[in-house]
Amino acid sequence: MNSISEIKDSFTKELDAVSDVAALEKIRVAYVGRNGTLTAVLRSLGDLPLDERKKIGPLAQALRKEIEDALIEKIASFAEQSKFSVDLTAPGKKISRGHLHPLTLIEKDFRQIFSSMNFSVIDGPEIESEYYNFDALNVAPNHPARDMWDTFWIKQPEFDGSNTSSRDEAKNTKKHLLLRTHTSPNQARFMREHTPPFQIIVPGRVFRYEATDAGHEINFYQVEGLMVGKDITLANLKFVIEEFFKKFFKGKKVEFRYRPSYFPFTEPSIEVDIKIAGGKWLEVMGAGMVHPHVFEYAGYNPREWQGFAFGMGMDRLAMIKYNIPDIRLFYSGDVRFIKQF
Amino acid sequence: MKFSYTLIKRLLPHVPPAKKLAESLNSYSFEVESVEGDMLDIKIPANQYSAMASHAGIAREASAIFRLSFKDFSKKSGKFPANKGFVKVKIEETEKCPRYATRVFDLKNVGESSVEIKKILQTCGINSVNAIVDLMNLVMLETGQPLHAFDAAKIKGAIHIRNAKKGEHIETLDKKTYALDSSTLVIADDEHALAIAGIKGGLYSGVTKDTKRIVVEAANFDGVSVYKSSRVLKLITDASLHYAHGISPALVEIGLDRATNLLIKSGAKLIDTTDVCHTKIGDAIIDFDFTKFEHFIGIAAPLADVKRFFIALGFSFEPMKKGNGIIRVRIPAWRNDIESGEDLYEEVARLMGHNELPKCPPHISIAPAYEDDVFILKDKVRAILSQTGFDEVYNSSFYGTSEVALASEVDITAEKNATHVEVENPVSDDRAFLRKSIVPLLMKNLEDNARYYDTLRIFEIGNVFANHKEKKEEYLALGALIAGKKGDVLILELKGVVDELLRSCGINSFSFCENGHSIRIESGKIILGTIGGKHFSRGWTAAYFEIDVEKMLAFTEERREYTPLKRFPAIIRDISVLLGRDARIGDVIEEIEEVNSDLIEAVDLIDEYKDEKLGGKQSITFRIIFQADDRTLTDGEANTMVEKISQALRAKFGAEMR
Incomplete structure (x- = not known):
């Protein structure tokens, strides 16, 4: 049997050599584990004569305490060693990732929310014919109603755009081209090729000939919505609109206000205002029941089908959601702006 | 259109105060844009001038909203002498x-x-x-x-x-x-x-x-x-x-x-x-069908309300025929915007109040919703480029002559005959053309952002336009630009991005072809896009690419298949060769791979060095990875292949091994 002092010496030696927690555990088991050397000594005390027991007992107990304390201390020293040698209050290193444009993020929100209500997402051209942009939407030619949309016309020698009166004479509105002033032409485009029931949204870039300022751009984004079936009602429109805005501004209280309005392609036509978290009323959407003439232009029987349509500005909703004061920022290409999103 | 509250009150003495009137017109009739003193600025709907663009029209609306009686002057008052021929x-x-x-x-x-x-x-x-x-x-x-x-x-x-x-x-x-x-x-x-x-x-x-x-x-x-x-x-x-x-x-x-x-x-x-x-002036007769109204609007219209609204609006009607739920309405000729049942439903719905209407979930067909392919591809492209550190910009669809010149310089549309689409009524000269390429405005973005950053990675995906012979075409294009002061190697970084991008989008066969100072991205005989570079002031260099996304869409295939992981260790050898300056690295790599395409797993370029001391030559180091599917390669085998490679490069390029 090892004497207490021998045990102590060898423990001290081994402990000094230890450099990791696993090795430390081995030592613990070797000395004070169930079959450890010191444990063996303590266990054998009962077999010793009383006077020896009295001599060795306290020494062995003291050593056990000493060993256990030493082990704890060593573990603590390991923790000390593994401490990072950097100033943890220094700022984190800048990680570079690319940022998506806020309007891309907004479009994703729109698509996600409407997809969840089983709306399909449809694409359409930016250069559009006068026919689809106006005629097929029941916007009469040479009527001031057409002035509700300030239009960019595409230069076409055959339509000699230099003066307005000759444009008026150009009969073929299917060939007369413009930059779409809204996403609504896709109502007629889609209906011509599909049979109801269906529900779609059409996000996309649109164009208006106007002076730019904080609230106006000559190109911006809209989302068109169209739902057609046998018994789609104005009350359904209200439901869909409110579901959309509640999800879009999730976590905030949204109130709604509906006002009568006028669009040649819907009837009744309504204007939707929202109030977010008790703020100001904001105009966000034009909507209504699809006008029977629009169904006729698309080749539907208006006695058979009915439905609703709506349109809203994505830029405007992005401005509201992200608190952006100037629409021109979206098209500035300023990377400092993009990196915020 | 401006209206005088005083004049409205002369026609409808019990009309509420202007503010209240404006509020209610907004809710039930049409938009009142402002109220200033006696003046109400009202946006009369473009189809309702005949009936509404008058103080009588406003008074009539107010009478319908506030349940006031309005005696309009559309009823004839007094007898006037017949034509005596004073005026022909x-x-x-x-x-x-x-x-x-x-x-x-x-x-x-x-x-x-x-x-x-x-x-x-x-x-x-x-x-x-x-x-x-x-x-x-x-x-x-x-x-x-x-x-x-x-x-x-x-x-x-x-x-x-x-x-x-x-x-x-x-x-x-x-x-x-x-x-x-x-x-x-x-x-x-x-x-x-x-x-x-x-x-x-x-x-x-x-x-x-x-x-x-x-x-x-x-x-x-x-x-x-x-x-x-x-x-x-x-x-x-x-x-x-x-x-x-x-x-x-x-x-x-x-x-x-x-x-x-x-x-x-x-x-x-x-x-x-x-x-x-020379025209017939007659009242319109239109049926108001209560069942259809409910089926259209989503709420039943109470008969008493409908009658009250119609009377206030100046309409008259016959009593409802027993049990058919229809009243026949006579619309005075001056109300020329009412042409169909839907027009009448609109009148009743708005006067009932759109706010009062219930909301009700529609019954939806379970035909699955889908997204047009371009949206999905755009998502993919955006995800990959943003993960590779590119910021997304949106630029104007319009640009001017300086960008037109840039567009031809960067040669994006491989079809050289295509010209720019022009706007007939541009807002200004620098916005007279529709963009034919994404890149020119990305270059402008570079100039605008250069003072805030020392490197820039941006991209845009959007529609571009071109005149092809007789036809105007519009297609979706993706443009990206890397800029910095590191010099021309940027173009290789961008080439790597394109490679990763196309593969991730499921395009499995494409190649890069040197084309003058730029690189053409091709798949089969189709040109997908271009990679190029340009030097700017103050030491900036930019590399850019532009891809025709719609052509890309045609080549996208969801073909992903697991290839077994290699079980046997690889042997890696670096070889350095001294080559003439005119030797093309792409050709050298191809030559190396041809030595044993089964056992050469990869050839990577790890170093290139040009120096006058090398006497007009370049020193290139390749890392070659040898690996077999069925056994552990021996050093001897690797050495033999390296020797074969050396021979091949000597024979083909006059290369010296270093």
């Missing part, structure tokens, strides 16, 4: 002028209007001239029918409604002279034009303080014709606005009757009337 009217253009009526009055004198009338006119943006002219304007404000008074003494012979003659001029009441063309309709006597029909009266025949007898005109002119003429002349007046929107010929009588009553009250004497009408 000859309508030459009956399409453009379906109705022309006059009344002749002898006047006591022509004085000034009362202060109240002057104030009403002023609120509505009309200058006071004299009592007669003011009265004409007042009646237009009240009824929506433009009226004009001629000095009868100035009219020589008959009144002709004809197209202007070539070279004809007219001086209008405001002393401006207009040259007319034959598309413009005029009111003329036997000698010359007295007024531009539906737009403005002439100075010559205007009413002055000396006028003793007047011819009051109320006519109906074709909206399209007035709209066109007013655009050609660049002359928009209150009258032209009413006509251009298409007002009913029924208003002629309403306006004339009202004017007659007011003139007689002021002491004038009616001595003659004429009315030439």
Whole structure:
């Protein structure tokens, strides 16, 4: 049997050599584990004569305490060693990732929310014919109603755009081209090729000939919505609109206000205002029941089908959601702006 | 359109205060844009000028909303003498002028209007001239029918409604002279034009303080014709606005009757009337179907409410036939915007209040929703590029001549014959063209951002436009740009990005082909896009690429297949070779791979070095990874292959091994 002092010496030696927690555990088991050397000594005390027991007992107990304390201390020293040698209050290193444009993020929100209500997402051209942009939407030619949309016309020698009166004479509105002033032409485009029931949204870039300022751009984004079936009602429109805005501004209280309005392609036509978290009323959407003439232009029987349509500005909703004061920022290409999103 | 609250109150004495009126019109009728003092600025819907662009129209709406009774003047009041032939009217253009009526009055004198009338006119943006002219304007404000008074003494012979003659001029009441063309309709006597029909009266025949007898005109002119003429002349007046929107010929009588009553009250004497009408004026009869209303709007309409609304709006109806749920409604002719059942449903729904309408989830077909392919591809492209550190920008679809030049310099559209699509009415010269390429404005973004960053990675995905021979085409393009001060190697970084991008989008076969100073991205014979580079001031270099996303879409395949992971270790050897400067690295790599395409797993370029000391040569280091699928390769095998590679490179490129 090892004497207490021998045990102590060898423990001290081994402990000094230890450099990791696993090795430390081995030592613990070797000395004070169930079959450890010191444990063996303590266990054998009962077999010793009383006077020896009295001599060795306290020494062995003291050593056990000493060993256990030493082990704890060593573990603590390991923790000390593994401490990072950097100033943890220094700022984190800048990680570079690319940022998506806020309007891309907004479009994703729109698509996600409407997809969840089983709306399909449809694409359409930016250069559009006068026919689809106006005629097929029941916007009469040479009527001031057409002035509700300030239009960019595409230069076409055959339509000699230099003066307005000759444009008026150009009969073929299917060939007369413009930059779409809204996403609504896709109502007629889609209906011509599909049979109801269906529900779609059409996000996309649109164009208006106007002076730019904080609230106006000559190109911006809209989302068109169209739902057609046998018994789609104005009350359904209200439901869909409110579901959309509640999800879009999730976590905030949204109130709604509906006002009568006028669009040649819907009837009744309504204007939707929202109030977010008790703020100001904001105009966000034009909507209504699809006008029977629009169904006729698309080749539907208006006695058979009915439905609703709506349109809203994505830029405007992005401005509201992200608190952006100037629409021109979206098209500035300023990377400092993009990196915020 | 400006309205006077005072005048509305004269027509509907119990109308609530202006603010309250505006609020309710907003909720139930149409938008009131502002209320300032006595003035309400109201946005009259473009199809409702006939009925609503008048103070009577507003009063009628208010009576429907507030349940007030409104006695409008559309009912005939009093008997007037028949045509005695004082005025002969000859309508030459009956399409453009379906109705022309006059009344002749002898006047006591022509004085000034009362202060109240002057104030009403002023609120509505009309200058006071004299009592007669003011009265004409007042009646237009009240009824929506433009009226004009001629000095009868100035009219020589008959009144002709004809197209202007070539070279004809007219001086209008405001002393401006207009040259007319034959598309413009005029009111003329036997000698010359007295007024531009539906737009403005002439100075010559205007009413002055000396006028003793007047011819009051109320006519109906074709909206399209007035709209066109007013655009050609660049002359928009209150009258032209009413006509251009298409007002009913029924208003002629309403306006004339009202004017007659007011003139007689002021002491004038009616001595003659004429009315030439080439159009049928009839009320519309439309069924209001309660079942259809509920099926369309989503709520039942109470019969009592519907009746009340119709009465207030000036409609009449027959009692409901037993049990069929339909009432037959007679719509007065001046309400020319009501043409179908849906129009009536709109009237009832709005007066019930759109806010009051319930909301109700639609029954939806379970046909699965889908997204057009471009949206999905755009998502993928955006995800990959943003993960590779690119920021997304949106630029204008328009640019100017400097970008047009850049577009041709960067040679994006491989089809060189394509030209830029131009805008007929650009907002400015630097926005006269539609973009044919994404890259020119990315380069502008670089210049704008250069002072804030020392590197830039941006991309844009959007539609571009080009004229191809006879056809205008529009396609979705992706452009990206890496810029920094590291020099020309950026283009290889970008090449790597394109490689990763195309593979991640499921395009499995494509190649990079050197094309002058740029790289063409091809798949089969189709050109997908271009990679190029450009030097900028202050040490900036940019590499860019542009890809035709729609062509890319055609090559996308969802073909992903697991290849077994290699089980046997690889042997890696680096070899350095000294090559002539004209040797192309792409060719060398190809040559190495051909030595043993089964066992050479990869050839990577790890170093290239050009130095004058090398005597016009370049030193290139490749890392070659040898690996077999079925065994552990031996060093001996690897050595043999390296030796074969050396031989091949010596033979083909005269390379020296280092």
